[in-house]
């Protein structure tokens with residue numbers, strides 16, 4: 053074997069073994085560089101006889117070309133491998149959940165609050181608000197509950213110390229003051245709900261000092277009791293996600309409505325768990341009635357021109373019934389295990405079209 057073919061085999065092997073582009077470049081320089089092995093033989097051409105040169109010249113040129121080509125091919129291979137490695141290391145798996153470490157959940161009260169708003173918004177209601185710290189006028193007087201009225205005892209009111217002018221502010225005992233505040237600033241027809249916090253000095257398994265209610269108020273020229281019934285039936289069907297809900301309107305008494313009705317829904321009990329919509333038991337879920345003329349007057353409107361209905365229900369209680377949560381007090385203990393168990397995904401927003409829960 054000639055020296056040249058031996059050299060060629062050696063160099064080709066080095067090219068094939070070059071692990072990266074830097075190593076490949078070193079092989080190329082060691083062969084074709086100024087002081088390279090091939091260049092050294094080239095230099096010796098001058099000292100050869102013309103016949104030798106005729107034979108060696110083309111061979112050496114062929115070797116140079118072969119080396120250059122082989123380096124080019126190997127370089128392309130190495131670039132391909134490097135790109136492949138980068139693609140593997142930089143790849144993002146788009147099938148992963150958005151936030152695999154998602155920790156927080158939506159509290160059942162917030163969930164039910166949003167569900168209630170969603171349902172009434174669909175029926176054409178807007179959302180109204182009022183302050184938590186109220187005057188005696190808005191919480192009681194304007195709602196037809198004068199100072200000596202027995203209903204005041206039932207409300208277990210939190211009173212503030214008297215102000216300099218003698219006025220004693222209260223933590224609102226219900227959301228009904230929002231009825232008055234809305235009438236004062238809204239031209240009828242009125243169609244609002246007012247979800248919010250309410251306060252009563254009461255604490256046991258079914259009562260917490262702070263709880264949530266949602267008030268409803270509809271006032272127009274001829275709104276009647278039939279509208280009230282329909283509206284609440286539609287609400288219950290949508291809220292409990294049932295085609296039919298058994299409901300009972302039971303005569304009751306509130307100072308601010310006349311006539312007044314408490315509304316029960318049909319239910320049954322199985323192993324201490326309540327099932328809504330079927331069965332022979334009844335569960336009270338809200339108070340309602342036709343707004344008393346005195347209340348309409350206190351709100352600055354004329355009871356000869358507008359009439360309508362109001363209702364109030366407990367959001368926490370609705371949450372317990374719909375989601376089978378047994379103890380009300382746990383709602384406000386901020387126990388993370390409880391929240392993880394009963395909480396809702398923040399990415400799952402309540403809407404009627406997809407079912408609410």
Ligand code: PHE
Pocket residue numbers: 225226227228267306309339340341362363364365
């Ligand atoms: N405010 C009443 C309560 O807290 C509920 C209610 C509201 C009843 C509106 C009738 C009309 O118990």
